[in-house]
Amino acid sequence: MSARAPRVTINDVASRAGVSKGAVSMAFNDRPGVSRATRERIFEVARELGWAPHHTARSLSGRRAGIVGLAICRPARLLGLEPFYMEFISGIESVLTERGCSLLLRLVRDLDEEIALYEEWWRSKTIGGAILVDFQQEDPRVAPLRALGLPAVAVGHPSLTGGFPSVWTDDATAAADAVRYLAALGHRRIARVGGPAGLGHSAIRARAFEATMAELGLDGRRQVSTRFAGEEGARATRGLLLARDRPTAIVYDNDIMAVAGAAVAAEMGLVVPDDVSLLAWDDSQLCRLTHPPLSALSHDVHRFGAEVARALFEVIEGTRSGALQVPTPSLAPRGSTGPPRSRTGT
Amino acid sequence: MSARAPRVTINDVASRAGVSKGAVSMAFNDRPGVSRATRERIFEVARELGWAPHHTARSLSGRRAGIVGLAICRPARLLGLEPFYMEFISGIESVLTERGCSLLLRLVRDLDEEIALYEEWWRSKTIGGAILVDFQQEDPRVAPLRALGLPAVAVGHPSLTGGFPSVWTDDATAAADAVRYLAALGHRRIARVGGPAGLGHSAIRARAFEATMAELGLDGRRQVSTRFAGEEGARATRGLLLARDRPTAIVYDNDIMAVAGAAVAAEMGLVVPDDVSLLAWDDSQLCRLTHPPLSALSHDVHRFGAEVARALFEVIEGTRSGALQVPTPSLAPRGSTGPPRSRTGT
Numbered sequence: 033m034s035a036r037a038p039r040v041t042i043n044d045v046a047s048r049a050g051v052s053k054g055a056v057s058m059a060f061n062d063r064p065g066v067s068r069a070t071r072e073r074i075f076e077v078a079r080e081l082g083w084a085p086h087h088t089a090r091s092l093s094g095r096r097a098g099i100v101g102l103a104i105c106r107p108a109r110l111l112g113l114e115p116f117y118m119e120f121i122s123g124i125e126s127v128l129t130e131r132g133c134s135l136l137l138r139l140v141r142d143l144d145e146e147i148a149l150y151e152e153w154w155r156s157k158t159i160g161g162a163i164l165v166d167f168q169q170e171d172p173r174v175a176p177l178r179a180l181g182l183p184a185v186a187v188g189h190p191s192l193t194g195g196f197p198s199v200w201t202d203d204a205t206a207a208a209d210a211v212r213y214l215a216a217l218g219h220r221r222i223a224r225v226g227g228p229a230g231l232g233h234s235a236i237r238a239r240a241f242e243a244t245m246a247e248l249g250l251d252g253r254r255q256v257s258t259r260f261a262g263e264e265g266a267r268a269t270r271g272l273l274l275a276r277d278r279p280t281a282i283v284y285d286n287d288i289m290a291v292a293g294a295a296v297a298a299e300m301g302l303v304v305p306d307d308v309s310l311l312a313w314d315d316s317q318l319c320r321l322t323h324p325p326l327s328a329l330s331h332d333v334h335r336f337g338a339e340v341a342r343a344l345f346e347v348i349e350g351t352r353s354g355a356l357q358v359p360t361p362s363l364a365p366r367g368s369t370g371p372p373r374s375r376t377g378t
Numbered sequence: 379m380s381a382r383a384p385r386v387t388i389n390d391v392a393s394r395a396g397v398s399k400g401a402v403s404m405a406f407n408d409r410p411g412v413s414r415a416t417r418e419r420i421f422e423v424a425r426e427l428g429w430a431p432h433h434t435a436r437s438l439s440g441r442r443a444g445i446v447g448l449a450i451c452r453p454a455r456l457l458g459l460e461p462f463y464m465e466f467i468s469g470i471e472s473v474l475t476e477r478g479c480s481l482l483l484r485l486v487r488d489l490d491e492e493i494a495l496y497e498e499w500w501r502s503k504t505i506g507g508a509i510l511v512d513f514q515q516e517d518p519r520v521a522p523l524r525a526l527g528l529p530a531v532a533v534g535h536p537s538l539t540g541g542f543p544s545v546w547t548d549d550a551t552a553a554a555d556a557v558r559y560l561a562a563l564g565h566r567r568i569a570r571v572g573g574p575a576g577l578g579h580s581a582i583r584a585r586a587f588e589a590t591m592a593e594l595g596l597d598g599r600r601q602v603s604t605r606f607a608g609e610e611g612a613r614a615t616r617g618l619l620l621a622r623d624r625p626t627a628i629v630y631d632n633d634i635m636a637v638a639g640a641a642v643a644a645e646m647g648l649v650v651p652d653d654v655s656l657l658a659w660d661d662s663q664l665c666r667l668t669h670p671p672l673s674a675l676s677h678d679v680h681r682f683g684a685e686v687a688r689a690l691f692e693v694i695e696g697t698r699s700g701a702l703q704v705p706t707p708s709l710a711p712r713g714s715t716g717p718p719r720s721r722t723g724t
Contacts (some may be wrong), residue, residue, distance in 0.1 A: 158445075299669060
């Protein structure tokens with residue numbers, strides 16, 4: 033009907049950037065094979081020419097260009113205190129920024145509010161996709177959000193995410209590794225300071241902890257639930273270390289609680305690791321800034337966030353429907369773990 | 379023209395919530411005088427009835443309902459490592475959530491990209507307002523964004539924010555307090571590990587530090603610039619403590635660098651505070667989780683973020699045009715500061 037305006041194609045982008053069509057495609061799918069510099073040049077040319085991959089353009093047309101939603105069900109105060117989410121969000125942003133996309137962030141009070149929010153965001157064409165986090169067992173978000181047709185990536189074990197393409201890390205193996213490592217050092221009384229019992233990945237870690245302890249003939253019931261706050265980690269540590277048969281090693285579900293645990297040990301005159309070994313999870317820079325530095329189940333949370341964002345683009349573009357496993361947290365032994373000084377009382 | 383639908387008024391909200399009109403107004407302007415519980419009931423009723431204050435409704439009409447933009451010019455990796463921004467964002471979210479609003483977050487590479495982004499967000503009616511941060515001296519964003527008519531709150535000293543309504547804290551007084559406190563303890567060689575030299579609030583602190591040192595007859599040139607990362611704080615501390623006339627006290631521009639400084643002191647066999655006193659800035663929970671706990675120039679960053687969000691609503695509603703000063707960071711002395719053990723070499 034209308035006169036045809038010259039249409040920008042992938043060939044124009046490739047030729048202007050001085051690369052092959054394949055390189056443009058690889059860049060936009062965040063696949064290896066193009067250098068960082070080349071990728072950035074390709075994105076710049078694409079921005080200049082106003083070109084976007086076909087699938088993205090089609091899926092996002094009529095939607096707010098490139099806005100991705102993330103609702104987090106956590107009190108604002110707590111969110112500000114935990115390194116995990118900020119590193120995770122920074123990883124998401126690192127990929128969104130490359131694509132000229134932004135993150136729409138909202139804290140919600142409960143999952144019903146989260147469901148209503150996504151319905152509103154999707155129906156009002158505010159967002160082009162969503163990142164779903166903190167899956168519970170039998171998560172109530174799955175059915176209504178699947179029915180909505182919202183393109184989304186679920187962060188969590190595939191057994192929890194009810195058919196949403198998930199990005200996950202093997203918490204069970206990591207928790208078992210932690211127990212076996214501490215047992216190999218000679219620890220018999222090992223405790224765990226975990227996250228909320230209802231949270232899927234905390235429950236997976238709790239079960240793996242208890243099962244591995246049982247395999248080794250040890251009692252895996254010394255576990256405390258928290259909401260991940262440092263103060264709770266301090267309180268839990270104090271409680272554990274004041275008990276008659278105090279543990280000689282403690283595994284924490286994040287790093288801020290382990291840092292707090294180290295301060296409690298110091299305040300009680302206990303030497304780390306001689307009197308008590310401490311093992312953190314997540315491994316933000318905090319773990320390397322304490323003295324002694326904290327041993328950790330280390331994973332790259334920033335990269336985890338980046339992988340989630342990439343997976344969401346693939347879902348929007350229709351090239352991903354299955355799960356993506358990111359590397360299992362691996363043990364980074366540092367100064368806070370060692371053989372127990374005394375082995376009495378086991 | 380059309381049949382008039384019964385229009386919801388502030389009276390309906392007040393009567394349904396069982397409060398006065400004045401109370402509804404106070405709640406929506408976040409003024410003291412209504413309890414937290416009452417305020418929440420008022421917001422809930424307003425949501426149920428679909429009522430919003432006149433000014434908000436008018437200013438946001440045709441815009442994405444209640445989306446507030448925040449661009450941060452900082453590498454994604456660094457953002458994830460600093461407690462300040464996450465606490466600040468959590469404070470913003472605490473107010474946005476009450477109003478059913480969301481934060482659109484984007485990391486940008488430079489201020490030109492930030493300007494272009496706000497132009498696009500504003501022209502495409504994506505956002506109803508913006509929060510501008512990290513003001514530089516002679517900040518290039520001021521002119522183009524003022525010309526755009528974008529309702530915005532600027533976080534920074536009024537001398538930096540070029541006519542945008544600003545929310546600011548008195549960094550100069552806090553920096554002077556830090557120096558006077560350490561000098562009163564007997565310190566003569568005091569160093570400062572600061573933020574980027576081009577950043578407005580870092581420059582204000584640097585000048586106040588040097589001026590106060592000079593007033594006391596001390597040399598205020600022991601200052602190091604960083605980009606706020608813990609590793610840089612460690613490196614700067616190591617450099618300062620290895621110098622021949624090493625300082626007996628160090629002031630840091632955030633808390634993560636002070637935590638890193640404490641670990642460096644321990645690694646060098648120096649006792650805090652006998653050999654070196656350490657004073658942090660911002661005072662996230664980190665400062666209370668180390669041993670000894672870190673003395674800090676303490677301010678409530680979460681509340682700072684909340685005040686910024688409230689001020690933005692007032693700007694959008696047309697009830698604020700001037701600056702708002704939030705409390706000056708106040709000294710919280712803890713275990714990491716004390717008199718120097720030896721006073722040789724001054």
